[in-house]
Amino acid sequence: MRSIRWSSMNLSIKMLxxxxxxxxxxxxxxxxxxxxxxxxxxxxxxxxxxxRIIRQINISLEQALKEEMQSLSLLPLYNEDVRKLLEKYxxxxxxxxxxxxxxxxxxxxxIAGSTFYKPEIRGIQIIANNGYxxxxxxxxxxxxxxxxxxxxxxxxVKQADGKWVTLPQHKPHxxxxxxxxxxxxxxxxxxxxSSTQLMGMIKLDLRLELFQQITSNYQAxxxxxxxxxxxxxxxxxxxxxxxxxxxxQEIIRTLPAHEMNTRMSIEGQRYxxxxxxxxxxxxxxxxxxxxxxxxxxxxxLRNFTFVIAFVCLVFSGLLALFFSxxxxxxxxxxxxxxxxxxxxxxNTNLVINVVSNDxxxxxxxxxxxxxxxxxxxxxxxxxxxxxEKEAELAALLSRINPHFIYNTLESINMMAIRHQAYDVSxxxxxxxxxxxxxxxxxxxxxxxxxxxxxxxxxxxxQKIRYGERLNVIFEVEEELLGMPIPKLLLQxxxxxxxxxxxxxxxxxxxxxVSAVLFExxxxxxxxxxxxxLSEEDIQALRSSLYIPIIHVDGMGMGRGMALRNINDRMVLxxxxxxxxxxxxxxxxxxxxxxxxxxxxGGEMNL
Numbered sequence: 001m002r003s004i005r006w007s008s009m010n011l012s013i014k015m016l017x018x019x020x021x022x023x024x025x026x027x028x029x030x031x032x033x034x035x036x037x038x039x040x041x042x043x044x045x046x047x048x049x050x051x052r053i054i055r056q057i058n059i060s061l062e063q064a065l066k067e068e069m070q071s072l073s074l075l076p077l078y079n080e081d082v083r084k085l086l087e088k089y090x091x092x093x094x095x096x097x098x099x100x101x102x103x104x105x106x107x108x109x110x111i112a113g114s115t116f117y118k119p120e121i122r123g124i125q126i127i128a129n130n131g132y133x134x135x136x137x138x139x140x141x142x143x144x145x146x147x148x149x150x151x152x153x154x155x156x157v158k159q160a161d162g163k164w165v166t167l168p169q170h171k172p173h174x175x176x177x178x179x180x181x182x183x184x185x186x187x188x189x190x191x192x193x194s195s196t197q198l199m200g201m202i203k204l205d206l207r208l209e210l211f212q213q214i215t216s217n218y219q220a221x222x223x224x225x226x227x228x229x230x231x232x233x234x235x236x237x238x239x240x241x242x243x244x245x246x247x248x249q250e251i252i253r254t255l256p257a258h259e260m261n262t263r264m265s266i267e268g269q270r271y272x273x274x275x276x277x278x279x280x281x282x283x284x285x286x287x288x289x290x291x292x293x294x295x296x297x298x299x300x301l302r303n304f305t306f307v308i309a310f311v312c313l314v315f316s317g318l319l320a321l322f323f324s325x326x327x328x329x330x331x332x333x334x335x336x337x338x339x340x341x342x343x344x345x346x347n348t349n350l351v352i353n354v355v356s357n358d359x360x361x362x363x364x365x366x367x368x369x370x371x372x373x374x375x376x377x378x379x380x381x382x383x384x385x386x387x388e389k390e391a392e393l394a395a396l397l398s399r400i401n402p403h404f405i406y407n408t409l410e411s412i413n414m415m416a417i418r419h420q421a422y423d424v425s426x427x428x429x430x431x432x433x434x435x436x437x438x439x440x441x442x443x444x445x446x447x448x449x450x451x452x453x454x455x456x457x458x459x460x461x462q463k464i465r466y467g468e469r470l471n472v473i474f475e476v477e478e479e480l481l482g483m484p485i486p487k488l489l490l491q492x493x494x495x496x497x498x499x500x501x502x503x504x505x506x507x508x509x510x511x512x513v514s515a516v517l518f519e520x521x522x523x524x525x526x527x528x529x530x531x532x533l534s535e536e537d538i539q540a541l542r543s544s545l546y547i548p549i550i551h552v553d554g555m556g557m558g559r560g561m562a563l564r565n566i567n568d569r570m571v572l573x574x575x576x577x578x579x580x581x582x583x584x585x586x587x588x589x590x591x592x593x594x595x596x597x598x599x600x601g602g603e604m605n606l
Contacts, residue, residue: 009036012328021319023315031305035215038301038324046289047261047274052220052241054226060214061228062280065186068121068204069164078394079344081106082126084316086190086199090129097283098144101443107134120210122183125174128200143174148201149407157187157201164188168234172205183207184236201262211237224289225271227252231282257287263291330360334367341371351450448515448522449481455490455513462498469508476515492562493526493592502530509589523600533584541582563592570594 001027071221085103087095099107111124111134123137131145148154153167167185187203211228228237233252251266264271270291277284279381292299349367412424458471472494492509502509514525533541545567574597584590 010328011522012324012332013492015165015324015327016317019324020084020313020317023316023320024309027309027312031302031309035302040164043272044114047272050223050274050287050289051261053223054274054287057214058276058278058281058283058285061211061283061285062278064120064210064214065166065281069188074568079110082110082544083192083199085134086126087192088126089132090197090199090399095130097130099134104134104139107166108136111136120205120207120213122205125205126200126205127203129198141176143176146174153187154184155205155255157189160188160539162189162191165282166230166236169208172203181207184210190469197361208237211239215239222292224287224293227255227284227286227288229255229284233286251288255284264288330356330364334363336366337371341374367438368596393514445484446487447481448476448483450492451485452476452481452485456490457492458491466508470502471508471510473510473512474514475512477517480515480522483596483598485522485524485574489569490526492525492566492592496562496592496601497530497590498527499527502528502529520598522596523590524596526593527589529589533582533590534586538582538584545579559576566594 011288019214027352069353085099085107089097089099094389107126111126116243123135123142125142126134127148128134131147133142133144133146135142151173153170156165156167158166160412164186165188167187169182169184171182172185183205185205187201189201190199191197192199215223215226223239226233226237226239227248229252235248235252238248252262254264255273261274266271270293271288274287274289275284302438351371353364456474463470463472490513494513502511509529512525512527514523514527515524516525541563545564563580563582570578570580574595578595578597581592581593581595582590
């Protein structure tokens with residue numbers, strides 16, 4: 001389906017489109033800028049708020065673990081009984097030997113006080129060098145011995161070399177739980193302060209409720225998806241994560257290594273990722289907020305803006321439609337009136353009521369004056385046509401019974417023959433033929449052959465007058481004889497050549513009449529070898545073709561009228577490109593050329 005071109009649209013439609021664009025474009029730009037500005041401000045505000053929250057979470061986590069670390073660090077070092085027990089079971093001879101019940105109870109009493117009213121602590125284990133575990137938990141839950149050197153978390157504790165270290169989520173092998181749970185832990189090696197000899201290690205297992213207690217003061221929508229990981233991207237805690245563990249691990253691997261705010265695409269959904277790092281714990285708290293949640297308010301504003309813009313656009317469109325119709329209404333009236341003029345319906349009311357002085361009013365007044373002038377000119381042309389008809393009727397009446405003239409000429413011809421005046425007889429016969437061609441043929445177009453036959457009758461009369469002094473040569477291509485040309489074109493040109501070209505030439509001369517085919521035109525040329533034309537004469541003749549006849553002078557009224565007649569007929573029938581062509585030189589004769597188009601049969605309505 002072809003698209004509608006702008007140039008073919010109605011003016012009212014164009015005005016409506018322009019009005020809507022003038023309204024919609026600024027409104028759209030303003031709405032877009034407002035939406036982007038609000039979205040950016042809301043996003044930055046959310047980032048600042050979330051940064052404060054996760055920084056507070058990190059601080060709370062540091063305080064909670066630092067408190068446990070400080071209290072537990074003093075237990076094995078400054079309690080003489082516990083220290084002696086650890087030294088005792090570090091000796092080789094106690095390898096694989098369990099402490100006595102009294103020794104177990106001694107350590108239990110010192111450890112149990114550290115976990116009182118702290119439900120987030122699952123248990124405290126002091127592991128001697130021989131692998132025995134002193135714990136505050138029920139003995140049947142905890143294995144008695146463990147080779148902690150083979151535990152996956154031991155390498156981190158060993159590298160810390162006596163400093164506290166945090167351990168990510170794991171399931172301790174020394175617990176005999178029916179349903180194993182994951183815990184995070186803090187642990188450190190125990191060394192003798194004086195000799196730095198290794199005496200064992202202490203390990204605190206924490207439930208994940210520790211993190212839940214810290215984050216319980218915040219709504220899920222404020223934090224989004226929450227992760228706590230260490231510098232090695234190992235998981236400590238996750239909250240509000242509704243994804244498979246494989247996806248969570250992939251997210252953890254792609255987290256930034258330092259504090260930053262960025263955007264990530266996870267399973268086709270965009271997230272704002274905010275990270276805060278704890279230097280003390282070497283932990284990162286990461287908040288991932290879905291952008292669709294973050295921008296929900298701005299999306300609501302955007303939708304509201306779209307609704308308002310649509311309502312304004314519809315209302316503006318109705319106003320634009322009303323005003324465009326009001327502005328184009330005068331033009332529609334003018335167009336309808338012009339269509340009536342185009343159809344020639346002047347008997348209808350063509351007057352436009354002018355009610356304004358603007359451009360439309362000026363156009364209406366101009367149209368009214370134009371229609372009045374056209375109607376006046378049509379009436380004048382109609383009157384002239386009637387007069388022409390009357391003139392034609394008078395001409396017909398003057399030609400009633402033309403045979404009377406022919407019979408009279410025939411009588412003169414017979415009398416000339418009887419008196420043996422053959423020159424007179426030939427002249428009368430030629431004149432009769434010329435008269436019959438001029439009077440009887442009412443067609444504007446005749447065959448070239450008929451025009452030449454009439455011309456030969458005229459030449460015959462002139463040869464009787466001039467005798468041997470006049471020589472006329474016809475050079476006509478035979479295939480052109482049947483071509484139509486305007487009637488009585490050549491006779492006036494030959495007459496001009498004889499009277500003006502050769503008449504004053506004592507020795508007489510020659511007139512050439514030629515007809516040749518050039519592309520799709522017939523070239524009719526009448527030339528002579530008479531006195532010729534100077535450049536001034538040629539310019540005067542050419543000028544005389546386009547000025548009123550009463551002003552024609554210089555070359556004589558006769559020649560001016562004949563050439564003017566022929567030129568006017570050619571221009572009226574074929575157009576300005578087919579005016580008569582005049583050429584010649586002083587003492588070299590003159591040539592007059594007519595171009596007749598034959599592409600459409602050589603005929604054009606006058």
